[in-house]
Amino acid sequence: VTGFGPEHLPYGVFRRAGxxxxxxxxLGDGILDLxxxxxxxxxxxxxxxxxxPSLNAFMAAGRExxxxxxxxxxxxxxxxxxxxxxxxxxxxxxxxxxxxGDYVDFYSSLxxxxxxxxxxxxxxxxxxxxxxxxxxxxxxxxxxxVVSGTPIARPCGQRLEPGDDAPVYGPSVRLDIELELGxxxxxxxxxxxxxxxxxxxxxxxxxxxxxxxxxxDLQAWEYRPLGPFLxxxxxxxxxxxxxxLDAILDRRVEAPAQEPKLLQYLREEPxxxxxxxxxxxxxxxxxxxxxxxxxxxxxxxxxxxxxxxASVRTGDLFASGxxxxxxxxxxxxxxxxxxxxxxxxxxxxxxxxxxxEDGDEVVLRxxxxxxxxxxxxxxxxxxxx
Amino acid sequence: VTGFGPEHLPYGVFRRAGxxxxxxxxLGDGILDLxxxxxxxxxxxxxxxxxxPSLNAFMAAGRExxxxxxxxxxxxxxxxxxxxxxxxxxxxxxxxxxxxGDYVDFYSSLxxxxxxxxxxxxxxxxxxxxxxxxxxxxxxxxxxxVVSGTPIARPCGQRLEPGDDAPVYGPSVRLDIELELGxxxxxxxxxxxxxxxxxxxxxxxxxxxxxxxxxxDLQAWEYRPLGPFLxxxxxxxxxxxxxxLDAILDRRVEAPAQEPKLLQYLREEPxxxxxxxxxxxxxxxxxxxxxxxxxxxxxxxxxxxxxxxASVRTGDLFASGxxxxxxxxxxxxxxxxxxxxxxxxxxxxxxxxxxxEDGDEVVLRxxxxxxxxxxxxxxxxxxxx
Numbered sequence: 024v025t026g027f028g029p030e031h032l033p034y035g036v037f038r039r040a041g042x043x044x045x046x047x048x049x050l051g052d053g054i055l056d057l058x059x060x061x062x063x064x065x066x067x068x069x070x071x072x073x074x075x076p077s078l079n080a081f082m083a084a085g086r087e088x089x090x091x092x093x094x095x096x097x098x099x100x101x102x103x104x105x106x107x108x109x110x111x112x113x114x115x116x117x118x119x120x121x122x123x124g125d126y127v128d129f130y131s132s133l134x135x136x137x138x139x140x141x142x143x144x145x146x147x148x149x150x151x152x153x154x155x156x157x158x159x160x161x162x163x164x165x166x167x168x169v170v171s172g173t174p175i176a177r178p179c180g181q182r183l184e185p186g187d188d189a190p191v192y193g194p195s196v197r198l199d200i201e202l203e204l205g206x207x208x209x210x211x212x213x214x215x216x217x218x219x220x221x222x223x224x225x226x227x228x229x230x231x232x233x234x235x236x237x238x239x240d241l242q243a244w245e246y247r248p249l250g251p252f253l254x255x256x257x258x259x260x261x262x263x264x265x266x267x268l269d270a271i272l273d274r275r276v277e278a279p280a281q282e283p284k285l286l287q288y289l290r291e292e293p294x295x296x297x298x299x300x301x302x303x304x305x306x307x308x309x310x311x312x313x314x315x316x317x318x319x320x321x322x323x324x325x326x327x328x329x330x331x332x333a334s335v336r337t338g339d340l341f342a343s344g345x346x347x348x349x350x351x352x353x354x355x356x357x358x359x360x361x362x363x364x365x366x367x368x369x370x371x372x373x374x375x376x377x378x379x380e381d382g383d384e385v386v387l388r389x390x391x392x393x394x395x396x397x398x399x400x401x402x403x404x405x406x407x408x
Numbered sequence: 409v410t411g412f413g414p415e416h417l418p419y420g421v422f423r424r425a426g427x428x429x430x431x432x433x434x435l436g437d438g439i440l441d442l443x444x445x446x447x448x449x450x451x452x453x454x455x456x457x458x459x460x461p462s463l464n465a466f467m468a469a470g471r472e473x474x475x476x477x478x479x480x481x482x483x484x485x486x487x488x489x490x491x492x493x494x495x496x497x498x499x500x501x502x503x504x505x506x507x508x509g510d511y512v513d514f515y516s517s518l519x520x521x522x523x524x525x526x527x528x529x530x531x532x533x534x535x536x537x538x539x540x541x542x543x544x545x546x547x548x549x550x551x552x553x554v555v556s557g558t559p560i561a562r563p564c565g566q567r568l569e570p571g572d573d574a575p576v577y578g579p580s581v582r583l584d585i586e587l588e589l590g591x592x593x594x595x596x597x598x599x600x601x602x603x604x605x606x607x608x609x610x611x612x613x614x615x616x617x618x619x620x621x622x623x624x625d626l627q628a629w630e631y632r633p634l635g636p637f638l639x640x641x642x643x644x645x646x647x648x649x650x651x652x653l654d655a656i657l658d659r660r661v662e663a664p665a666q667e668p669k670l671l672q673y674l675r676e677e678p679x680x681x682x683x684x685x686x687x688x689x690x691x692x693x694x695x696x697x698x699x700x701x702x703x704x705x706x707x708x709x710x711x712x713x714x715x716x717x718a719s720v721r722t723g724d725l726f727a728s729g730x731x732x733x734x735x736x737x738x739x740x741x742x743x744x745x746x747x748x749x750x751x752x753x754x755x756x757x758x759x760x761x762x763x764x765e766d767g768d769e770v771v772l773r774x775x776x777x778x779x780x781x782x783x784x785x786x787x788x789x790x791x792x793x
Contacts, residue, residue, distance in 0.1 A: 125551045130634060143633075151632045156575050157566055161634040162547035162641070166510045166721045167599065176600045178716035181542055181671065190541050192671045214552065215561045215793055241716070247536045248528075249515060249546040250635020256547070257716040286566065286577045331563035331626070331642040332793070336551050408600055408717070 026396020027051050029100040032093060033264035033398060034078055034229070037115035044118055046073040046081055048096060049264050049398070053109025055096065060107075066095050077122045078265065082209040082228045083337040089209070089228070093269060117172070117263035120231075121207060123165040124339040126259065127328060128203070128235055130159045131319035135347040138359045143243065155283060158319040158327050160341070163235070164256035168340065171263050171400045175236055177381060177407040178257040182240035194407035195238035197364070198379040201345040202302050202355035202387050204314050205233040206321045207265055208339040218329040220291050223322035226335060229265040230321075232300075232387045232400045233342045236260065239358055239378070261340070264398030274298060274391045276315055288330050289323050298397065300346060302355065303386040304379075307370040310360060312346055312353040314389075319343075381406045411781020412436050414485040417478060418649035418783060419463055419614070422500035429503055431458040431466055433481060434649050434783070438494025440481065445492075451480050462507045463650065467594040467613045468722040474594070474613070478654060502648035504555040505616075506592060509724040511553060511644065512713060513588070513620055514545040516704035520732040523744045528628065540668060543704040543712050545726070548620070549641035553725065556648050556785045560621055562766060562792040563642040567625035579792035580623035582749070583764040586730040587687050587740035587772050589699050590618040591706050592650055593724040603714040605676050608707035611720060614650040615706075617685075617772045617785045618727045621645065624743055624763070646725070649783030659683060659776045661700055673715050674708050683782065685731060687740065688771040689764075692755040695745060697731055697738040699774075704728075766791045 027033075027049050037054055038044045047054040058073035060066035068088070072081045081088070099107050130136055133150075136159075140149030153159060177198055181190040209228030212218050218226060235255060242254030278293035298314040324341055345355040354360045357378050361367050364377035379385070383404045389397030412418075412434050422439055423429045432439040443458035445451035453473070457466045466473070484492050515521055518535075521544075525534030538544065562583055566575040594613030597603050603611060620640060627639030663678035683699040709726055730740040739745045742763050746752050749762035764770070768789045774782035 125549050152568075152573070153566075153575075153629055153632065157630065159630070159634055159637075161637055162549055164510050164547055164718060165550070166724065167718050169599075176717050179602070180716045181538075183537075188537070189668060190538075190671065192673065214554075217564070238716070244538055245542065245544070246633065246635075247538065248631065248635070249544055250631075250633070252544075252546055253712070253716040253718070256713075256718040258718075283574060286575065288577065327638070328641075331565045331623070331638040332561050333549060333552050333638070333641040333643075339551065 025393055026390060028394060029097055030394040031266065031270050032096050033266045035120045035264045036077060036118040037110065038118060039110065039115055043074065044076040046075055046078060047110065050100060050109060053111055054115055055107055056110055065099060066092065068092060076118065078120050079122050079338050082121065082207070085210060086225070089267065093267060117170060119168065119170040120263060120265050121338050123168045124336040126163040126165040126168060127160050127341040128163045128344060129319065129324050129342065130344040131317050131324065132343070132345055132347045132355070133318040134316065134349055135345040135355060135359065138347060138354065142358060142363045157289065158324045160324070160328065161250045163259060167256060168259045168261055171260055171398065171402070173260060173402065174405045175258050175260070175402045176405045178238050178241070178253070179407050180238060180241040180253050181244055183244045190244055195240055196378070197239035198404065199237045199239050199357045200302060200379070200385050201235035201237055202300055202310065202312065203233040203235055203342040203344060203346060204298065205231050205261060205340050205342040207231065208335045209337060211336045212329055212334045214334040215332045217288065217332065218325050220288060220322050220326040223325040224268065226325065227268050227321065229267045230271060231262040231265050232389050232397050234260040234385065234387050234400045234402060235342060260400050260402045262398030262400050266395065266397055270395060271296060271298070271391050278315065281318070288326055291320070291322060294320055297391070299390045301388045303388065304376065305370050305372070305383055309368050310352060310354055312348045312355055314346055316346060316348040316353065317343055379404050410778060411775060413779065414482055415779040416651065416655050417481050418651045420505045420649045421462055421503040422495065423503060424495065424500055428459065429461040431460055431463060432495065435485060435494060438496055439500055440492055441495055450484060451477065453477060461503065463505050464507050464723050467506065467592070470595060471610070474652065478652060502555060502557070504553065505648060505650050506723050508550040508553045509721040511548040511550040512545050512726040513548045513729060514543050514704065514709050514727065515729040516543050516702050516709065517728065517730055517732045517740070518703040519701060519734055520730040520740060520744065523732060523739065527743060527748045541670070542674065543709045545709070545713070546635045548644060552641060553644045553646055556645055556783065558645060558787065559790045560643050560645070560787045561790045563623050563626070563638070564792050565623060565626040565638050566629055568629045575629055580625055581763070582624035583789065584622045584624050584742045585687060585764070585770050586620035586622055587685055587695065587697070588618040588620055588727040588729060588731060589683065590616050590646060590725050590727040592616065593720045594722060596722055597714055597720045599719040600717040602673065602717065603710050605673060605707050605711040608710040609653065611710065612653050612706065614652045615656065616647040616650050617774050617782050619645040619770065619772050619785045619787060620727060622741070645785050645787045647783030647785050651780065651782055656681060656683070656776050656780060663700065666703070673711055676705070676707060679705055682776070684775045686773045688773065689761065690755050690757070690769055694753050695737060695739055697733045697740055699731055701731060701733040701738065702728055764789050
């Protein structure tokens, strides 16, 4: 298994049948049981950090602890002969890796925002006047963030059919994927104290892929003037494995200049993560994009989110918003890939899709070169109940 | 002290100097220490429900436990001679009464929504086409919900000055109050299972006043297309005392019919709570309104919020949105009371206010007849840092 070697070491939470959940680290085709490694001595840490149903205690312990644990794991796994005992993946149930505090979803891809504007407001300038001045975002529902593999029931709700003046109720007929990169807060900030942009990444524990499922028909009807609500709140899927920020810092690349010039609190040398991303639908790859297409960086997002004095807590999740690039195959959601259904995508079995059908299975994948395979995000659509 | 007699018995969390937080009940000018009453016997419950930093364990215990505790407290406090030992209010620090899961803010007052539409979109129909078909709402930030008495630092952020095409950064110059009624979830719902409207109140533990502080200048610039974000996320103040739903069920009154006819999942006999509400600014009462002016009920809000399969958790908070009535004095925020600053309000000391100034102190109050004084929500504005 490539992408899960000693350069990566992503964290997660697993449970073996009849046991309590524990924190583990993915290595190759198995899991290192950190609770056991700490209890038995090779890992010189308090085992209570890892006998836990979430990463939150470990994340709250701080950067010095993260660094120590990562170095100890690198030592344990170093060398071609090192074979630490592992839990087999098929013996473990993978759980939601962290207890989510607040979940913020941004809208940080220029191509995505522009495409959505063209589709939903064809007669207007696609980009709102505020878009290039700040990372636009909103709060999502943290209580419905679920781990990869959780089935997704098609949501019901209100939609307005074209030409009607009253809504109908029923299962969403425009259920969509959103391919996003999420950032998990380890170190909280103080209430009233904005996080400076050059210190923002100090608060971030790690990254993971996010599928922000979206019911486009519900969204189009409900979103004025307070934004998306039920169109998103039924479920958000995240990977079971959180990649430590340290493992991808060398994937930072320069990004194009941001124009017009930003207000001081958002200014930095433009950068992005070079992470190749894919959407697979029923085993057909329907999109290939890259996190480097994001216009706003994670540091800008966090600086903006706290500039009004709002604090962040351990376990807070903020995600990029759909990641699209300039070319059609680089679009990170079906709304864009099919241009709101007008140009369906064709799958390997010859069938076509405008939006998701019951039974469809979506997998998001990401890679940082050979060394890093981001934890996948998998979800199958179940019929509305 | 009226409004805190045996008919009320609201719950909160308090701490005496040098001690751990405990759950208590407000009675007259003092607090009944439930942890002690349970440990010493008069209250036949597990003391661990009350040796807690939040109401969540007690709220999660369920309606049968709530009923038993309330009946035991009524027995303890019944009769003119009953004098259970109380903690003096000035010996206790009141804490945030519950750990907030998700915080949803609705927009359920017709007069408020119409006034805001007239102010922000003067050339358009004030009410969006969706407004009468569903309770419009959005997710707020749960990590910045604070208890009454917490100082509120003026938030900084971006605003667009009239005539400019680029924003400026600085302290908000249009800082506002929002007078709201909040509902706290006790009994969680299952993922994928909408809460039926006639069972919605079964999930609600209690109610409390909410001040959803709002920076109108930040809001006007940021809110398209994803809704309010930094304009609200710096702080939301809630009362220290949660009034049990049982204590105000007899305050339900009939409400006007809702037109056009609603989709089935939102249909019920229209009702509202008759609770008189006030905003006090530097000891001048600037608004007198009533929760009966709300168009959408708490049951409709909860049925809508879960119709897409989203679940609710113990500690989730959902609030009404600003409560305004048809008359000018019944408006629940300064934006409406001063018509976006055009008609300042005059305070008892002769000064005027368009929006909040540094040093201003706001108190929200509410009453259900003589028996019920909702816990106040107090906050003083501190200068931006």
